[in-house]
Amino acid sequence: xxxxxxxxxxxxxxxxxxxxxxxxxxxxxxxxxxxxxxxxxxxxxxxxxxxxxxxxxxxxxxxxxxxxxxxxxxxxxxxxxxxxxxxxxxxxxxxxxxxxxxxxxxxxxxxxxxxxxxxxxxxxxxxxxxxxxxxxxxxxxxxxxxxxxxxxxxxxxxxxxxxxxxxxxxxxxxxxxxxxxxxxxxxxxxxxxxxxxxxxxxxxxxxxxxxxxxxxxxxxxxxxxxxxxxxxxxxxxxxxxxxxxxxxxxxxxxxxxxxxxxxxxxxxxxxxxxxxxxxxxxxxxxxxxxxxxxxxxxxxxxxxxxxxxxxxxxxxxxxxxxxxxxxxxxxxxxxxxxxxxxxxxxxxxxxxxxxxxxxxxxxxxxxxxxxxxxxxxxxxxxxxxxxxxxxxxxxxxxxxxxxxxxxxxxxxxxxxxxxxxxxxxxxxxxxxxxxxxxxxxxxxxxxxxxx
Amino acid sequence: xxxxxxxxxxxxxxxxxxxxxxxxxxxxxxxxxxxxxxxxxxxxxxxxxxxxxxxxxxxxxxxxxxxxxxxxxxxxxxxxxxxxxxxxxxxxxxxxxxxxxxxxxxxxxxxxxxxxxxxxxxxxxxxxxxxxxxxxxxxxxxxxxxxxxxxxxxxxxxxxxxxxxxxxxxxxxxxxxxxxxxxxxxxxxxxxxxxxxxxxxxxxxxxxxxxxxxxxxxxxxxxxxxxxxxxxxxxxxxxxxxxxx
Numbered sequence: 073x074x075x076x077x078x079x080x081x082x083x084x085x086x087x088x089x090x091x092x093x094x095x096x097x098x099x100x101x102x103x104x105x106x107x108x109x110x111x112x113x114x115x116x117x118x119x120x121x122x123x124x125x126x127x128x129x130x131x132x133x134x135x136x137x138x139x140x141x142x143x144x145x146x147x148x149x150x151x152x153x154x155x156x157x158x159x160x161x162x163x164x165x166x167x168x169x170x171x172x173x174x175x176x177x178x179x180x181x182x183x184x185x186x187x188x189x190x191x192x193x194x195x196x197x198x199x200x201x202x203x204x205x206x207x208x209x210x211x212x213x214x215x216x217x218x219x220x221x222x223x224x225x226x227x228x229x230x231x232x233x234x235x236x237x238x239x240x241x242x243x244x245x246x247x248x249x250x251x252x253x254x255x256x257x258x259x260x261x262x263x264x265x266x267x268x269x270x271x272x273x274x275x276x277x278x279x280x281x282x283x284x285x286x287x288x289x290x291x292x293x294x295x296x297x298x299x300x301x302x303x304x305x306x307x308x309x310x311x312x313x314x315x316x317x318x319x320x321x322x323x324x325x326x327x328x329x330x331x332x333x334x335x336x337x338x339x340x341x342x343x344x345x346x347x348x349x350x351x352x353x354x355x356x357x358x359x360x361x362x363x364x365x366x367x368x369x370x371x372x373x374x375x376x377x378x379x380x381x382x383x384x385x386x387x388x389x390x391x392x393x394x395x396x397x398x399x400x401x402x403x404x405x406x407x408x409x410x411x412x413x414x415x416x417x418x419x420x421x422x423x424x425x426x427x428x429x430x431x432x433x434x435x436x437x438x439x440x441x442x443x444x445x446x447x448x449x450x451x452x453x454x455x456x457x458x459x460x461x462x463x464x465x466x467x468x469x470x471x472x473x474x475x476x477x478x479x480x481x482x483x484x485x486x487x488x489x490x491x492x493x494x495x496x497x498x499x500x501x502x503x504x505x506x507x508x509x510x511x512x513x514x515x516x517x518x519x520x521x522x523x
Numbered sequence: 524x525x526x527x528x529x530x531x532x533x534x535x536x537x538x539x540x541x542x543x544x545x546x547x548x549x550x551x552x553x554x555x556x557x558x559x560x561x562x563x564x565x566x567x568x569x570x571x572x573x574x575x576x577x578x579x580x581x582x583x584x585x586x587x588x589x590x591x592x593x594x595x596x597x598x599x600x601x602x603x604x605x606x607x608x609x610x611x612x613x614x615x616x617x618x619x620x621x622x623x624x625x626x627x628x629x630x631x632x633x634x635x636x637x638x639x640x641x642x643x644x645x646x647x648x649x650x651x652x653x654x655x656x657x658x659x660x661x662x663x664x665x666x667x668x669x670x671x672x673x674x675x676x677x678x679x680x681x682x683x684x685x686x687x688x689x690x691x692x693x694x695x696x697x698x699x700x701x702x703x704x705x706x707x708x709x710x711x712x713x714x715x716x717x718x719x720x721x722x723x724x725x726x727x728x729x730x731x732x733x734x735x736x737x738x739x740x741x742x743x744x745x746x747x748x749x750x751x752x753x754x755x756x757x758x759x760x761x762x763x764x765x766x767x768x
Contacts, residue, residue, distance in 0.1 A: 161730075180750045472672050
């Protein structure tokens with residue numbers, strides 16, 4: 073069957089050498105190399121469900137009156153955009169399933185990218201000759217955050233409107249250009265002109281997906297050209313050998329299996345677990361709000377940062393140069409992404425290691441990098457957790473202000489502590505291995521002496 | 524309406540004796556011997572046409588608060604308060620129904636105040652209720668009435684609030700909640716709000732497992748601890764098989 077298909081292609085296109093090469097491509101032999109694939113498959117689910125949603129979504133803020141089947145909103149004034157998403161959730165066939173799956177897929181997509189990033193970072197897989205692949209990956213993460221935020225905003229429900237206000241305010245806080253950029257994007261002050269929704273929509277369904285899709289293709293092609301990294305499996309293994317399972321019959325069936333599993337999990341969530349019940353939130357108007365409004369998880373770190381930064385602006389004379397939201401909303405993510413972009417170069421400077429590396433290191437083999445990584449992850453994680461302090465107040469009754477005060481100290485102390493512990497654990501693990509090796513060598517020697 | 528008042532007065536005359544006794548037992552230390560209160564209230568902000576008051580110490584005067592306030596604070600278990608200065612929380616009701624009626628009658632007899640309201644949610648309009656609730660209440664109580672956070676207080680979730688209690692709370696504005704006059708929210712509008720709050724106790728969770736009806740925080744928890752955990756586990760399983768192959 074496959075042979076016939078290959079022959080069919082070959083006689084018409086002469087692609088057999090490429091096909092053969094692809095089928096014989098060796099995949100590294102460790103589960104952590106599959107995390108990126110989850111992101112890829114979540115992206116496919118996102119595109120597929122997203123296409124279905126575009127059939128029914130209306131990118132207009134024209135005010136309409138709702139007359140659909142959902143009683144609590146009947147007769148209410150709302151934007152056409154919000155009404156169309158209500159209809160997707162209420163009357164469109166499989167609309168709610170697809171919408172919820174789309175939203176879960178977005179949440180899982182970003183989670184998978186971050187897990188994949190952890191694997192790449194903590195094993196040093198970003199080193200030469202894969203620097204470009206890594207930079208593209210980090211860029212995709214950034215684009216994904218923006219893309220997801222646009223999707224969250226397009227619905228024009230109460231939460232998305234409140235999220236848009238925050239985004240707008242953070243944008244305004246950028247020194248010198250903020251106000252101009254935001255009134256250019258929104259076509260005027262918040263809540264923007266009727267042109268805003270088509271702009272956001274085209275960015276969400278065309279510009280960003282095409283950018284991400286293109287970068288994704290380049291990312292994967294570059295991986296194939298540079299080949300995957302792999303863990304060292306024998307002590308004598310060099311940087312020049314490639315070990316692993318061939319694409320066919322080894323990897324492909326498993327990968328396809330993983331694709332179906334990912335899609336299965338996402339559709340199960342979409343069908344069984346309610347996400348963003350916009351009919352309960354109601355439509356957004358500039359004069360209404362709800363308590364406990366939160367962004368989706370992937371922007372929680374920015375809300376946390378906005379909450380934690382003490383109240384101060386950079387004022388020169390009578391001119392406020394840097395308004396407060398800048399620190400948490402712009403400077404903080406810039407620092408995090410700046411670190412991600414620059415780290416490979418910094419590491420090369422520190423270690424003086426500019427060689428090619430096809431073998432990745434285990435986290436314990438490079439205690440400095442591991443400690444630094446753990447420190448930064450802990451830092452961002454704590455800021456992220458601080459973002460949900462209002463819900464924690466409701467659930468655990470720890471006062472909001474005292475939580476914020478505690479976090480303001482913890483975000484500096486705990487990361488250092490975590491880094492120190494990580495460093496120590498790495499060293500101990502390596503030392504433990506050396507003890508085991510020595511013991512084995514001694515035993516072997518003893519056996520040799522007995523005979 | 525007049526019949527109600529007459530009835531209330533008649534009951535009051537009969538039961539104020541018992542009520543006064545209970546008052547002396549549980550309320551007198553904070554609210555004073557004859558309900559005159561023990562401290563001045565101070566204004567802590569508010570907005571045009573809305574005065575926000577907080578008791579700096581001990582209890583406020585109960586003269587003129589009427590049956591409405593007494594009924595609300597006693598039947599929610601807000602009173603007696605555990606510690607002065609705390610936010611009153613819904614807790615175990617200390618008194619029997621009869622005792623509450625006696626106490627309420629006594630407090631109502633201290634001055635002329637509003638009677639217990641009788642909301643009629645069946646006359647209200649659900650859509651209007653959602654609209655009014657979003658306008659007036661959701662900023663603190665969350666749009667699905669799951670409660671939230673404001674400076675210095677925790678606006679409660681409204682799961683346990685009865686129709687009468689909702690109507691009472693709107694008129695009193697317990698703790699830091701603003702009080703709404705009948706001009707701000709008419710009785711007809713109040714019927715709609717009560718109807719909405721009743722409805723939202725069992726909202727339309729057509730999407731499946733509701734995970735609390737408060738949006739992104741539990742959604743993030745599900746993303747990581749359910750979906751991501753499951754998918755990583757799948758990777759480990761598939762990765763293991765690769766080794767054997």
